[in-house]
Amino acid sequence: MxxxxxxxxxxxxxxxxxxxxxxxxxxxxxxxxxxxxxxxxxxxxxxxxxxxxxxxxxxxxxxxxxxxxxxxxxxxxxxxxxxxxxxxxxxxxxxxxxxxxxxxxxxxxxxxxxxxxxxxxxxxxxxxxxxxxxxxxxxxxxxxxxxxxxxxxxxxxxxxxxxxxxxxxxxxxxxxxxxxxxxxxxxxxxxxxxxxxxxxxxxxxxxxxxxxxxxxxxxxxxxxxxxxxxxxxxxxxxxxxxxxxxxxxxxxxxxxxxxxxxxxxxxxxxxxxxxxxxxxxxxxxxxxxxxxxxxxxxxxxxxxxxxxxxxxxxxxxxxxxxxTWPDNPETAIALGQDAVPMLRVKPANAQDVVKVEVFCGLETPFAVNRHWRNATVRESGGLYTATIPVMNAREYLFAFANIFYKSGVVISSPLEAVIPSSLGAVATIKEPCRVLYDGKEGVGSWTCNSTGTDPIPGRIDKRLNAVVGPEGKPGFSAKGVSPFTYAPSDPEFRAPKGASLQFDMKTETGEDFTVKLHKNYWVADFQTYSCKVALDADSGWQTVTLPPSRFQNEKTGASIGDTINEVGVLELSPQNRMWQDSNVIFRNFRWVGGEYVPHVHAYRRKDAETDAALTHRDDADHLQGLGVVKSNQRR
Incomplete structure (x- = not known):
């Protein structure tokens, strides 16, 4: 540390x-x-x-x-x-x-x-x-x-x-x-x-x-x-x-x-x-x-x-x-080839390392809604490196690594944070990308809550899995969870102003579910806009297109409208917390239409702190593992 x-x-x-x-x-x-x-x-x-x-x-x-x-x-x-x-x-x-x-x-x-x-x-x-x-x-x-x-x-x-x-x-x-x-x-x-x-x-x-x-x-x-x-x-x-x-x-x-x-x-x-x-x-x-x-x-x-x-x-x-427990690794963000930032990781007990994974985040200053990308890692002589392209060299770059050992132990490196331009780095991501997830990267940046807050061996399992659907097209399946991604908070994957959300889905039973878009997730001025979706059963892919007018503020009922570009989190919420088709598959999430405009982070607004009192507390019962609580109600 x-x-x-x-x-x-x-x-x-x-x-x-x-x-x-x-x-x-x-x-x-x-x-x-x-x-x-x-x-x-x-x-x-x-x-x-x-x-x-x-x-x-x-x-x-x-x-x-x-x-x-x-x-x-x-x-x-x-x-x-x-x-x-x-x-x-x-x-x-x-x-x-x-x-x-x-x-x-x-x-x-x-x-x-x-x-x-x-x-x-x-x-x-x-x-x-x-x-x-x-x-x-x-x-x-x-x-x-x-x-x-x-x-x-x-x-x-x-x-x-x-x-x-x-x-x-x-x-x-x-x-x-x-x-x-x-x-x-x-x-x-x-x-x-x-x-x-x-x-x-x-x-x-x-x-x-x-x-x-x-x-x-x-x-x-x-x-x-x-x-x-x-x-x-x-x-x-x-x-x-x-x-x-x-x-x-x-x-x-x-x-x-x-x-x-x-x-x-x-x-x-x-x-x-x-x-x-x-x-x-x-x-x-x-x-x-x-x-x-x-x-x-x-x-x-x-x-x-x-x-x-x-x-x-x-x-x-x-x-x-x-x-044995390995010592903490040495890490640093340095300038790599072509003025691209690079995370260097030197783990202890290198002979016992199974693999190193590197994660990087761009711009988002709040850990609760930061999008973590996977970076490609290379190893040479016990030193692991990962290049990290950035879109704005004057905004913060964050990176950390997870080191996996033969013993089953996994430890994380220190969090590294730097403004790339201070290193002499330049932006190498030149254009935003309308595709948030195409399925080719496995589960990608999609995640979900696990089966409990307590990390009890044998009680935790994987609820999102990479699968191949109709026509050999890849995607991910979700079993009894609400998958979500922080990708819209990433400057490369941010929505264009006024864009529609589109994705492909396969369900052989039909589904009733809600798509949620979160602004300022869990920080000042946190707002959720939701849209209900009903699909019939089909053995093939169905394309879902959701214009911004369909997303309604859960508190006020107002439409998200053109401000869809301020969204930071995308969530899929099944009815009654369970997908009707246990083998439901999702793929190819993208933004359609709209126009890209300069982005202003919410925390830079003059009224950014007006809701701060509502977002900090020492109480965490609202985050409890529901499965654990339910199993103990008999006591």
Whole structure:
């Protein structure tokens, strides 16, 4: 990771200067002050065993135990524990679920099979249709659904839910370490989404010897806009509470205090742990502490099938001393032949590398809606290079690589970002392209949500696949998902003003579905325009042509009209979330008609920040894995 030694100091100086300019001076507790004096071992556990059983050589128990005491009443934490039958001196893991989720027995099944004792517990409290959960007994901000405030800093950050939930996480560590088969010196923890955000605050528990934050990385008061990469973007003015939060309980504030090896798993377009900011959190970890990240390209709150081995492998190395974890690669964007930018990647342990994939993005400053292209990679003597043509040398170029190892581990390189003209590069993409996807590149830049937010080995599969349809023409199939692409945000594939969208489709059952066009996806002034489509059954290709007048704003009903050129994301949404034809095929998406006009990024408008308050939050229950939640409603 690139080292940003001045980031935290700059953050605090900025907070002081910003608060002095906008409000009275802001004072708050620092992360060490927040946790000073807290002893997660002090209170008795008072365990209540609800059920025990043994299955496939693993012993399970379902329990309640004490959390902290408030006004004379203990919080009663609900959890489930499992360990290999007859195990001794076992490394232990604590699972911290995400927003809207709860205990997850599937994690116990998978990780006990690798020789771990595992504790999964509920921090969210009461939830609709859930029979068992942590009893917060009226503690304000304890129950996720009943929170009275977000990012609470007054009277102190200890009033906020994340403080309470992190306390509960530390109490789960206490429960785990007291199990007779657990080696208390070999305990790790991992968190999903909101649980991933808590992983940074758990830095103040010295019992944690290795950790993994999934999606959660902090920086949530910075909205989705990153002014580092937004040329001409208006300044975002944080509130006094934002400044207090950033300096106290925000995950990035705790990053400099992380002393255990930290892995960050996420996706390049995630909406909770923004890719560009997540790397800053890793950079804030003290020098000498191992850290790594692995990003599934194009996904938005899910982990791809290729990455499910990373979490167990990380803990195997750092808790069990088994296997190896490669060092982070060296990368840089340099000037290649013919003044074309080039990403250079030098992986560690080159002899164990299976392949390197390089992804590049043009212009889009916001990680949540950036289009990632695949670049052609060449290898020579352990050095991997990929040339990256650009369309505007004065706009940012982004690039990163994923390195695949024989062990099954996949790691990502640092994110590289540069304005190509600063290197002497010139634009080599001379004309925009009306064809977004023709099918020849496999699935191409199309993506979808995976089968769950939790990267549980054996539970993640591929839902988009390259196929060959009628007349031998290639395309992709989608099984039970809404495929989408960020290609329209790419300057080469942007829609002409007033253009129609056209594509080919094969369905032997007929389909009722909705085509959605998103403007400013998940940032300020986010708008969705949709168009309903009904196709009859046909064994051959059918061409769908959708003029802009058919796309209606989902909130106002207004037509997208000529402004279709401002669209950044294209999505296909089946009725009832399932395609009627399980072998439906799509291909040849293109823009028809219209005219190309100079493009003005939405964030450069004077009113670009008017909606910012609606797009930043610390809550991620709206991103939850629906399959995981549904499977746990019985608990």
């Amino acid at each position: 690139k080292v940003l030694l001045t980031v935290m100091a700059g953050l605090l100086v900025f907070a002081a200067s910003a608060s002095g300019a906008e409000t009275a001076p802001v004072k708050t507790m620092s992360p060490p002050e927040i946790w000073e004096g807290y002893d997660p071992r002090a209170e008795p556990l008072d365990e209540e065993v609800l059920k025990t059983w043994e299955q496939d050589g693993v012993r399970y128990k379902e329990v309640y135990f004490n959390g902290e005491q408030f006004d004379g009443k203990y919080v009663r934490i609900y959890g489930m524990y499992a360990a290999p039958a007859g195990g001794r001196n076992l490394p232990g893991l604590v699972h911290i679920h995400g927003g809207g989720q709860t205990v997850n027995e599937s994690w116990l099944q998978k990780l006990t099979g690798r020789g771990y004792a595992v504790m999964t517990f509920n921090w969210g409290g009461e939830w609709p249709k859930r029979q068992r959960y942590t009893l917060w007994n009226g503690v304000e901000n304890g129950d996720h659904k009943k929170r009275t405030g977000h990012q609470v800093t007054l009277p102190t950050p200890r009033s906020d839910a994340y403080y309470l939930w992190t306390q509960a996480s530390m109490r789960a560590v206490t429960y785990l370490e007291r199990q007779p088969e657990v080696n208390a010196d070999k305990i790790g923890a991992y968190g999903i989404s909101m649980g991933g955000s808590m992983m940074w605050n758990i830095a103040f528990d010295p019992r944690i010897k290795a950790g993994c934050a999934i999606y959660g990385a902090g920086w949530n008061t910075y909205a989705y806009e990153d002014p580092r990469y937004s040329v001409g973007m208006p300044e975002y003015r944080p509130s006094a509470n934002d400044l207090r939060w950033r300096a106290s309980l925000a995950p990035e504030a705790s990053a400099p205090y992380v002393k255990f090896p930290m892995l960050f798993l996420s996706s390049s377009n995630d909406r909770h742990g923004y890719m560009d900011r997540a790397e800053q959190s890793l950079d804030l970890i003290p020098a000498g502490v191992p850290r790594a990240w692995a990003l599934t390209p194009r996904f938005r709150h899910h982990i791809g099938l290729d990455f499910v081995h990373d979490l167990p492998a990380w803990f195997d190395v750092h808790l069990k001393g088994e296997g």
